[in-house]
Amino acid sequence: MAKAAKLADVAKAAGVSQGTASNAFNRPELVRPEVRERVEASARALGYGGPDPKGRLLRAGKVNAIGVVVMDHLGYFFRDPFNREFMAGLSEVCDELGAGISLISAMDQKSAAWTIETAVVDGFVVQCLDQGDRLIELAKRRKLPFVAVDLDPGPGAGFISIDDRRGAREAAGHLLALGHRRFAILALELVGDGRVGPVDRERRLAAAYQSTRDRLLGYGDALAAAGISIDEVPIVESLNDSEAATGAATLLDLAPHATAVLAMSDVLAIAVVNEARKRGIDVPGQLSVVGFDDVAEAAATTPPLTTVHQPIAEKGRLAAHMIFDRGPPRRELLPVRLVIRGTTAPPPPDPPTAP
Amino acid sequence: MAKAAKLADVAKAAGVSQGTASNAFNRPELVRPEVRERVEASARALGYGGPDPKGRLLRAGKVNAIGVVVMDHLGYFFRDPFNREFMAGLSEVCDELGAGISLISAMDQKSAAWTIETAVVDGFVVQCLDQGDRLIELAKRRKLPFVAVDLDPGPGAGFISIDDRRGAREAAGHLLALGHRRFAILALELVGDGRVGPVDRERRLAAAYQSTRDRLLGYGDALAAAGISIDEVPIVESLNDSEAATGAATLLDLAPHATAVLAMSDVLAIAVVNEARKRGIDVPGQLSVVGFDDVAEAAATTPPLTTVHQPIAEKGRLAAHMIFDRGPPRRELLPVRLVIRGTTAPPPPDPPTAP
DNA sequence: ATCGGTGTATGAACCGGTTCATTAGTCCAA
DNA sequence: TTGGACTAATGAACCGGTTCATACACCGAT
Numbered sequence: 001m002a003k004a005a006k007l008a009d010v011a012k013a014a015g016v017s018q019g020t021a022s023n024a025f026n027r028p029e030l031v032r033p034e035v036r037e038r039v040e041a042s043a044r045a046l047g048y049g050g051p052d053p054k055g056r057l058l059r060a061g062k063v064n065a066i067g068v069v070v071m072d073h074l075g076y077f078f079r080d081p082f083n084r085e086f087m088a089g090l091s092e093v094c095d096e097l098g099a100g101i102s103l104i105s106a107m108d109q110k111s112a113a114w115t116i117e118t119a120v121v122d123g124f125v126v127q128c129l130d131q132g133d134r135l136i137e138l139a140k141r142r143k144l145p146f147v148a149v150d151l152d153p154g155p156g157a158g159f160i161s162i163d164d165r166r167g168a169r170e171a172a173g174h175l176l177a178l179g180h181r182r183f184a185i186l187a188l189e190l191v192g193d194g195r196v197g198p199v200d201r202e203r204r205l206a207a208a209y210q211s212t213r214d215r216l217l218g219y220g221d222a223l224a225a226a227g228i229s230i231d232e233v234p235i236v237e238s239l240n241d242s243e244a245a246t247g248a249a250t251l252l253d254l255a256p257h258a259t260a261v262l263a264m265s266d267v268l269a270i271a272v273v274n275e276a277r278k279r280g281i282d283v284p285g286q287l288s289v290v291g292f293d294d295v296a297e298a299a300a301t302t303p304p305l306t307t308v309h310q311p312i313a314e315k316g317r318l319a320a321h322m323i324f325d326r327g328p329p330r331r332e333l334l335p336v337r338l339v340i341r342g343t344t345a346p347p348p349p350d351p352p353t354a355p
Numbered sequence: 356m357a358k359a360a361k362l363a364d365v366a367k368a369a370g371v372s373q374g375t376a377s378n379a380f381n382r383p384e385l386v387r388p389e390v391r392e393r394v395e396a397s398a399r400a401l402g403y404g405g406p407d408p409k410g411r412l413l414r415a416g417k418v419n420a421i422g423v424v425v426m427d428h429l430g431y432f433f434r435d436p437f438n439r440e441f442m443a444g445l446s447e448v449c450d451e452l453g454a455g456i457s458l459i460s461a462m463d464q465k466s467a468a469w470t471i472e473t474a475v476v477d478g479f480v481v482q483c484l485d486q487g488d489r490l491i492e493l494a495k496r497r498k499l500p501f502v503a504v505d506l507d508p509g510p511g512a513g514f515i516s517i518d519d520r521r522g523a524r525e526a527a528g529h530l531l532a533l534g535h536r537r538f539a540i541l542a543l544e545l546v547g548d549g550r551v552g553p554v555d556r557e558r559r560l561a562a563a564y565q566s567t568r569d570r571l572l573g574y575g576d577a578l579a580a581a582g583i584s585i586d587e588v589p590i591v592e593s594l595n596d597s598e599a600a601t602g603a604a605t606l607l608d609l610a611p612h613a614t615a616v617l618a619m620s621d622v623l624a625i626a627v628v629n630e631a632r633k634r635g636i637d638v639p640g641q642l643s644v645v646g647f648d649d650v651a652e653a654a655a656t657t658p659p660l661t662t663v664h665q666p667i668a669e670k671g672r673l674a675a676h677m678i679f680d681r682g683p684p685r686r687e688l689l690p691v692r693l694v695i696r697g698t699t700a701p702p703p704p705d706p707p708t709a710p
Numbered sequence: 711a712t713c714g715g716t717g718t719a720t721g722a723a724c725c726g727g728t729t730c731a732t733t734a735g736t737c738c739a740a
Numbered sequence: 741t742t743g744g745a746c747t748a749a750t751g752a753a754c755c756g757g758t759t760c761a762t763a764c765a766c767c768g769a770t
Contacts, residue, residue, distance in 0.1 A: 004498070006726055017750045022728060032748065049498040053473045054418070055726030058409050058755045063475070065457065074446035074456075084433040091429035091460060098466050100474060101429075102420065103456040105446060111453050118408045119455060120418070120475050143359070143404040361756055372720045377758060387718065410756030413725045 005046035007055075013042035025051050057120070065100035066090075066323050067121035069112075069135060071128040074105055076241055081267065081295040082312060086127060086149070089316025097324060106135055113138055123323035125149065146329075147322045149315055150211050158322040159331040160315050164211045167308040167336035168218025168262070171290045174306070174338055175260040176226045178346045180288060183228070184255035185219060185235040186247055186263040186272060188212045196247060198254055199235040215264050215292065234258070244271035252279065259287060259347035266291040266298045266307055273301065273343060284345035294339055303342030310336045360401035362410075368397035380406050412475070420455035421445070421678050422476035424467075424490060426483040429460055431596055436622065436650040437667060441482060441504070444671025452679060461490055468493055478678035480504065501684075502677045504670060505566050513677040514686040515670050519566045522663040522691035523573025523617070526645040529661070529693055530615040531581045533701045535643060538583070539610035540574060540590040541602055541618040541627060543567045551602060553609055554590040570619050570647065589613065599626035607634065614642060614702035621646040621653045621662055628656065628698060639700035649694055658697030665691045 011021035016035060023030045024039040031039075043050075057063060068090070070077045077083050087101075094101055102121050106112035106128075116124070116138045123145035126136060136153050139146050147158035175183070187199060190207040207213035220230040234255040238247020248271040251261065263269035269291030276283050283289055283303065291298055291307035298305040311334050318332060366376035371390060378385045379394040386394075398405075412418060423445070425432045432438050442456075449456055457476050461467035461483075471479070471493045478500035481491060491508045494501050502513035530538070542554060545562040562568035575585040589610040593602020603626040606616065618624035624646030631638050638644055638658065646653055646662035653660040666689050677685060 007728095008726080018727080019729075019751075020749055023749085026728080030748075035748085047498070049496050050472060051728090052726055053475050054413050054416075055755090056473070056728070057475060058413050058726075058757090059728045061409075061755075063409070064473070065475070074443055074450070078433060078439040078442050087433050088429055091458070095429070095460050095462060095466070098469060100470060101458040103446070103458065105450050107450060111450070114453060115455060117405060118411070118419070120408050120412060120420070141404050143402070363756080373757080374721075374759075375719055378719090381758080385718075390719085406758090407756055410725090411758070413727090413756075414758045416725075 005043075005048040007048075007051060010039060010042045010046055010048050013046060014039045022051065063120050063122045064098065065102050065121045066094060066320060067102045067104050067116075067119045067124045069104045069106050069116065069124055069126040069128070069139070071106050071126075071135075073107060074103065079241065081297055082265070082293055083127070085295060085312040086316040086319075089313030090125065090320045091316075092313070093317050093320035093324075097320075099320075099324070109134060117142065123147070125319045125323065126151070126153070127319075145323045145326075147319045149319060152210060156329060158319075158329045160318050160322070160334065161211075161332075162310045162315075162334045162336050164214035164336075165218035165221070167292065167310065167338075168215040169222045170218075170336070170338040171262055171292065171308050172219045172222035174340065174344065175262070175288055175290060176222060178260075178288065178344060180260040180347050181226075181228065182255075182258045182260070182347075183219075183223065183233045184251055184258035184261050185216075185233055186251050186261060186268045187216065187235055187237045188240055188264045188268070190216075190237055196237050196239060196243070197250060199237050201231055203237075204230075204235060212264065219262055238268060238271075240265055240267050244268050245275060248272040248275035252276065252281075260344075261287065261289045263289060263291050266293045266295045266305060269305055269307065269343070270297065270301055273303075273305070284343050286348050288344040288347070290344060298339075299341065306341045306344040307339055308336050309339045310334065360398075360403040362403075362406060365394060365397045365401055365403050368401060369394045377406065418475050418477045419453065420457055420476045421449060421675060422457045422459050422471075422474045422479045424459045424461050424471065424479055424481040424483070424494070426461050426481075426490075428462060429458065432458075434596065436652055437620070437648055438482070440650060440667040441671040441674075444668030445480065445675045446671075447668070448672050448675035448679075452675075454675075454679070464489060472497065478502070480674045480678065481506070481508070482674075500678045500681075502674045504674060507565060511684060513674075513684040515673050515677070515689065516566075516687075517665045517670075517689045517691050519569035519691075520573035520576070522647065522665065522693070523570040524577045525573075525691070525693040526617055526647065526663050527574045527577035528580075529695065529699065530617070530643055530645060531577060533615075533643065533699060535615040535702045536581075536583065537610075537613045537615070537702075538574075538578065538588045539606055539613035539616050540571075540588055541606050541616060541623045542571065542590055542592045543595055543619045543623070545592055551592050551594060551598070552605060554592050556586055558592075559585075559590060567619065574617055593623060593626075595620050595622050599623050600630060603627040603630035607631065607636075615699075616642065616644045618644060618646050621648045621650045621660060624660055624662065624698070625652065625656055628658075628660070639698050641703050643699040643702070645699060653694075654696065661696045661699040662694055663691050664694045665689065 007021050008018050011018040021039050024036045028036055091101055102119055104115050104119055124139045125147050127149040149160045152159055190212050223230055236247055236251040238244055244267050252275055261272050263272055269289050272289050273283050276287050281287050291305045294307045294309035298307050362376055363373050366373040376394050379391045383391055446456055457474055459470050459474055479494045480502050482504045504515050507514055545567050578585055591602055591606040593599055599622050607630055616627050618627055624644050627644050628638050631642050636642050646660045649662045649664035653662050
């Protein structure tokens, strides 16, 4: 018993052809009960644990699994509420179709390349703010269905995104309509270089991440329409994890007179609200805050967060469908919608001494 | 061009043997640069995207991926802090080894069976409170390395757990040492039937989930040593998600005179602290709370949570190693340790009118 | 001239199944 | 008795690669 038994061995032991043995396992109704019985007995006797998926796979062609390329450290990935909801939506569809999900960590480019080349999947979903061009390239080379989320992969691949610019415009528009004139922006990463802190004009224009850039443009649109140049608005760049608190503090230090904060994610917005509370600044009495994404937490905070809703879970569902529905790559732009809750109000009537 | 090109086609087009073509891709140093060049050119011309992992897989035997069997809905899975840290530890090792992670949702038994039987993985990690005997059975049948976490799979499979009973004993012991005498317990699910709310003696003794039962035993040990019978202690069973708030409220209603709450998870403990705050009960001044697990959130709440630390990420790392290190199945019991932070203090000096 | 290396390419044997066109056998009706 | 219809089982052709023993050519050393 040097090697594990295989289907052929079982078949021989049961005195049937391999094809019959295969049927006994996969299409029992095609095989006489008595024979099936015999095959199963031989299998037990030989310690055969059922057909090896590796073999089946080769024949079947389809793997029935979708690879999710994760750019961040998986620890962070599991922590981020956006990813959570996205994955929940995606896995909903996978569950339905009985498909699996493979997490492909793309932390370092070297091993990521190998992983992407060898991942046994039917297609890839890349969910990255990161430029990730190289990874997209790699994935495309495998000629598998491929969907990018929130980052335009160019023609030849699926693309799911939202109208970031419009959402941002609505967020800023809402605050303007309330009467706000002094803004501050807490931005997501503009470039993948790990830099955080105050953003000058040059860096702002160098924004590489698509959603960050578009949201910035959207804010700018609305502000410009009200005669405010975004160049005058203090902007701070922050990571979207536990470091968000630091970003929020930096922003409030930098813009003590702002009456409204435009945060590019709910995580950031919540950090701002917390930081404000810590400083005794009333939200929304003295400071209005608008988030972005409308993650589950947004509705649960006190006060509940005014934010731009985007259909995160739907993005996940759509991504899964785009992988499994054969067909030409599609490009989908999902709607956004401002959700007004409790963190926005008119600015305080009494300006704190601004010239 | 009815079918996609395969390695054999590329080889023929380049005028080399298939073996050489294979080497050109996988072991370039074994092939003359000029020939490799030619192979690559043919590949491009034929639109060949590199060797198909499905083929390689069959030959290689190893898949280089580990299947994580998830009992809960994936949405919940991604939400739970315990899972997050566990997965972070597990994926740390996988990253190191360049291995992938397959999420296998085992929500409904029927499709779960199929998924487990056909998952292309080198081994399974089952992380379930659920009895899940059936799934364990299925996984075992595939004769793949197999590790169960927090649930004894019996001989023939790996097992990672902690000394739940001891941890619980220490938690209760700490409160007793502080002088507490009136306890209440907020328990995780005892049985997988979805029932929640007050627990009577009968149900307590029927506890099926291993960690729940052991923690209950541990609490009982310590209390008994102090002359308190666990039969007199109000116990409420609760889900470990957003419903935890409900459980906490039920418990405080049921045991208004308790000065100390033993919570079986940090999520539950935090829910108790929040509920207490909402009712104007000071923690730890009027009510002490001890959690279990020591998830990341535990140290970040105000006040920081006194809890029983268990090495969650280490469990994940160990699980991954046990899958990839060939060898006989091991059984590991990891240490726990009481971490005293800010939610425990001596009981209020003035008993509220107890007989 | 012979021998032992070294560097490349070849062919064929796997890897472990699934599938499908046939064949063999059985039953019933004409 | 023949034919048609239906059920079971067979055998061989894939699925797409990797690997390894072998062969060949060319080299310097003996």
